[in-house]
Structures are given as structure tokens and as C-alpha cells.
Amino acid sequence: MSEADGGAGNLDEERQALVEAVGAALRGSQQAADSLADAVADRFGINRTDLRHLELLCAGPLSAGQLSERSGLSRAAMTALIDRLERKGYVRRARDVADRRRVFVELTDRAKAASEEMYAPLAKDGQALLAGCSDEQLTVLREFLSADQALSERHHERIQPDCPKAG
Numbered sequence: 001m002s003e004a005d006g007g008a009g010n011l012d013e014e015r016q017a018l019v020e021a022v023g024a025a026l027r028g029s030q031q032a033a034d035s036l037a038d039a040v041a042d043r044f045g046i047n048r049t050d051l052r053h054l055e056l057l058c059a060g061p062l063s064a065g066q067l068s069e070r071s072g073l074s075r076a077a078m079t080a081l082i083d084r085l086e087r088k089g090y091v092r093r094a095r096d097v098a099d100r101r102r103v104f105v106e107l108t109d110r111a112k113a114a115s116e117e118m119y120a121p122l123a124k125d126g127q128a129l130l131a132g133c134s135d136e137q138l139t140v141l142r143e144f145l146s147a148d149q150a151l152s153e154r155h156h157e158r159i160q161p162d163c164p165k166a167g
Contacts, residue, residue, distance in 0.1 A: 026148075040118045049073075050085055054111060057091065061104035072160075090114075 041051040056062065056070055068078040082105055085091040090111035096102035107115075130138065 036122075043118065044090070044114060045088060046085070046090075050081060053081055054085065054090060054107065054115070057105060057107050057111075058115065061094065061106035063102060063104055067105060 037048060037051060041048050044051060044054070053067060053071060056067060062070070064075065064078050064082060067073075068075050071078075073081065082091060082093070086093065089108055091105050092108055093103050094106055096104060133141065
């Protein structure tokens with residue numbers, strides 16, 4: 001098509017429609033992830049903030065101070081959160097063997113089992129979905145998601161400069 005018959009104009013419109021469709025898909029994906037997190041929190045019998053902290057502990061034990069730094073909660077609020085999760089049987093406080101004054105918060109076997117029940121099927125299906133992508137597609141996805149995360153973090157800092165990044 002030539003520009004004279006509207007080819008260039010249609011291409012711009014098609015590209016804009018594609019950009020908008022990707023934006024809509026991202027919003028839909030985020031909404032689905034939020035709904036899933038709500039359902040998991042409900043299943044655990046906790047709120048989303050508590051679930052977020054359980055997710056932070058999936059990487060391994062952290063001190064209350066480390067949890068507080070990573071989430072932006074005050075130390076007093078963190079103590080209350082840990083107490084709630086401990087009463088539910090999802091975390092326990094454990095003394096550091098090297099420094100008995102230091103206490104770590106760690107997931108209990110109950111929390112690990114519940115997490116496995118909730119997330120293992122999702123991880124399996126996600127791996128299968130990714131396995132169906134070419135190396136080129138995976139590279140584009142990785143680069144896009146990294147850039148999208150950086151974008152979100154930059155705007156989080158703009159809105160709440162004193163709060164730590166997610167992660």
C-alpha cells in the first residue's frame with residue numbers, strides 16, 4: 001500500500017490499536033493476579049498485607065527489621081503482623097544460632113504446605129506456558145518485564161519517595 005491510499009495511516013492506527021491491546025492485556029493480567037492474591041489470602045484466613053509478608057519469607061528467614069525495611073511497615077506494625085501470623089501458625093520466631101540476641105522470622109511447615117497447595121499448580125502451568133515460547137520470545141518477555149518493573153518502581157518512588165521498593 002502507498003501513503004496515497006491510506007496505507008501509512010492504517011499502519012499507525014494498527015500499531016496504536018496493538019499498543020492499546022497490550023496495555024489492556026497488562027491491566028487484565030494485573031487484575032487477575034490481584035484477584036488470585038485476594039483468593040489466596042482468603043484461603044489462608046489473612047489479609048493481603050500479611051500474605052505479602054509471607055511471600056517475602058518464602059526466600060528464607062528474615063529478621064523483623066529486615067521485613068520492616070523491605071515492606072515499609074513500622075517496627076511496631078511489624079511486631080503486630082508477626083504476632084498475627086504466629087497465632088495463625090504460619091510463622092515462628094527462631095533465635096540465630098550464631099548470635100542468640102538476634103531473632104529471625106521463618107515460615108512454618110504449615111505455611112510452606114499451604115503455599116505449595118496454592119502456588120504449585122500455578123508454577124507448573126506457568127512453566128508449561130513459558131516452555132511453549134521461543135528463545136526470542138522469552139528474551140523479549142524478560143526485557144519487557146524488567147523494564148515494566150523498573151517503570152513501576154520509579155513511579156512508586158515518585159508517589160511515595162520514603163517507601164522501599166517491592167521485592
